Amino acid sequence: MEEEIKIVQSKKKILFLITYNSIIIIIAVLMFIFANLLYFHFLTIIAKVMASIFIFVFGYNIINLFIQYRKPKTLITINKEGIYDNTTYSIVAFMPWENIKSIQLIRKEFETKKEKITKAYIAIELKQINEPSDEVKIKMENNMEFFGVPIILDIENSDEDTEKFYCILEKYMDDVAN
Numbered sequence: 001m002e003e004e005i006k007i008v009q010s011k012k013k014i015l016f017l018i019t020y021n022s023i024i025i026i027i028a029v030l031m032f033i034f035a036n037l038l039y040f041h042f043l044t045i046i047a048k049v050m051a052s053i054f055i056f057v058f059g060y061n062i063i064n065l066f067i068q069y070r071k072p073k074t075l076i077t078i079n080k081e082g083i084y085d086n087t088t089y090s091i092v093a094f095m096p097w098e099n100i101k102s103i104q105l106i107r108k109e110f111e112t113k114k115e116k117i118t119k120a121y122i123a124i125e126l127k128q129i130n131e132p133s134d135e136v137k138i139k140m141e142n143n144m145e146f147f148g149v150p151i152i153l154d155i156e157n158s159d160e161d162t163e164k165f166y167c168i169l170e171k172y173m174d175d176v177a178n
Contacts, residue, residue, distance in 0.1 A: 009072035028054035097176040120162040123149035
């Protein structure tokens with residue numbers, strides 16, 4: 001396979017985060033404006049400081065989100081060499097096809113107060129992993145405990161369907177094996 005497949009961040013999800021951060025900023029601005037109505041002067045100062053911190057932090061988030069919206073980050077790249085994982089929770093940045101032992105589709109159930117949600121994840125088992133850092137070891141242990149495998153490809157922040165993506169990965173694995 002000569003073509004390269006790139007999975008990028010979802011613009012819809014970025015817009016949702018921009019909206020969410022904007023609402024928090026509006027609430028913080030209102031908190032700053034109406035802080036003078038508080039009975040104690042000390043509480044007014046605390047409310048204004050907290051509102052200022054919220055405005056600064058969530059304003060910074062909005063700036064970063066607008067940058068991401070204009071040029072969404074490539075989360076995962078698949079090509080004839082292997083899989084490049086650029087997600088936030090990436091354990092191994094590059095996985096060559098020769099080093100991939102298996103690729104599995106895992107379904108995990110989560111319970112909320114209202115319903116049960118089933119999510120699909122892609123698990124990758126490598127033939128060998130170089131000596132990982134302490135941070136990577138912790139991530140791998142968490143994945144082993146939660147999913148039963150050390151490496152998970154996280155495409156939650158994209159618009160890609162997990163099951164279709166799994167089929168693409170399987171096809172690449174078959175092509176490399178032959």
